Amino acid sequence: MRDVLAGAWSRGRRFERFCYGLAAVLACAGLFHLAVFAVDGGPWYGPVSWRKPATFGLSFGLTLAAVTWVTRYLPIGERGRALLLSVFAADCVVEVGGITLQAWRHVPSHLNRETPFDSAVSTVLAAGGGVLIVVLGVLAVAAFRPNPEIPASTRLGLRAGFVSLMIGLATGAAMIARGAAEVGAGRQQQAYHDLGFLKPVHGVSLHGILVLPALAWLSSRTSWDEARRTRVVAIAAGGYGLAIAAALAYSLLR
Template sequence: MDHPRPVERLCHAIGLLLVVSGLAHLAVFAVDGGPWYGPVSWRKPVTFGLSFGVTLIAVTWVTSYLRIGERPRAALLAVFAADCMVEVGGITLQAWRRVPSHLDMETPFDTAVSMTLAVGGGVLVVLLTVFAAVSFRYRPTGPVGMPAAVRAGFAVLLVALASGAAMIARGVVLTRTGRQEAAYRSTAPLKPLHAVSLHAVLVLPALAWLLSRTSWSDRARRRIVAAAIGCYAAAVAAAGVWAALTR
């Protein structure tokens, strides 16, 4: 196994830091209490810290199977890591200030934080779309089943990005028209779809990697990966149908 490159070590360290931040805020919630759901709660630094941390580590690992130059990959990963820190940092800051992190235009400072998070979300979309495009343009490397798992993981991740962008766009429109409470409620139907599709880029390649450690035939491993992709696609479709029915 190759030794981790500097950018990979940096991304792993930042990802671990974000995960620790999420767990630390879970402890804060246990002590401080308060609502778990809603625009102002400790849930947000917990879930965002864990999700961004795990996703950063996963993307750093999975992109090692992409046919992309080391320098472009390092540059993209460095920007991705910085963006993850900005997103989690802004959300955590607002949680401690006891104000909403997203869609909050009450003061100039809150507006600046909300818009920074929105722009950061746009940067995430661009970066991860680039990685997804590379995975489909050039067949990924890796053991049996890994190319399909990587491509499917990035494809499903694009669904997460699209649903996240839709939540922000809809919320901003409602906020700017004076319907703040409606803006917060408008994100609820898409949250399950966003959550389900977010971590396919880790789950599916991890399954392919685990299967590569077995003595099973190549044919069996391909079938298992294909079945897992099908199951994940069905889960995403079900979440999408639920979102459409509860709008």
């Protein structure tokens, strides 16, 4: 595994290495805020918590690294891939940076219209979410284009991973939309309470883009034939789909 990671770094293009390095920085920022929480304490849940910069830093770091890796298998040109990854990487920094800034200011990051500055941060974060949907949506469409250059098991892992990721983005947008509706109705505190109503399914589905393509890659390192690898990935994708469905049911019924 160490040799594989070292090879991916050494053979990667400059923009890939930049994205991997930035992903490591974001993940380390998340771990740092876990340490801050351990020292400073405070609530783990709620709109003002060290949980937010910790989980967002780790999640965006892992997702940026995973997306950078899997896009190598997509049938898109290098210029287009470099542009999309650059926009995605910049957006990851903006999202994590805005959330971290507000955490250190001890104010909510999303849906916060208390002051003009807070409103500006909230607007930037919402706009950044829209950018995420567009960029990752383009990559998801590319994953479903015919690409005979990669094995069927890898294609399946990529496609299932992107479907899972898009579910994560859709649930994130739904949470923001519900919170915005509450704010528009003058129920600011209720908006903070309702914002995370889909958080379990959001968290599970976001990381399918890491789990399922990684499983396809691991199966390629075995002595199994391609038909068996594809069956294994299909079973795993089905299982992950059931996990998403269970998380959705829990989110709606709790």
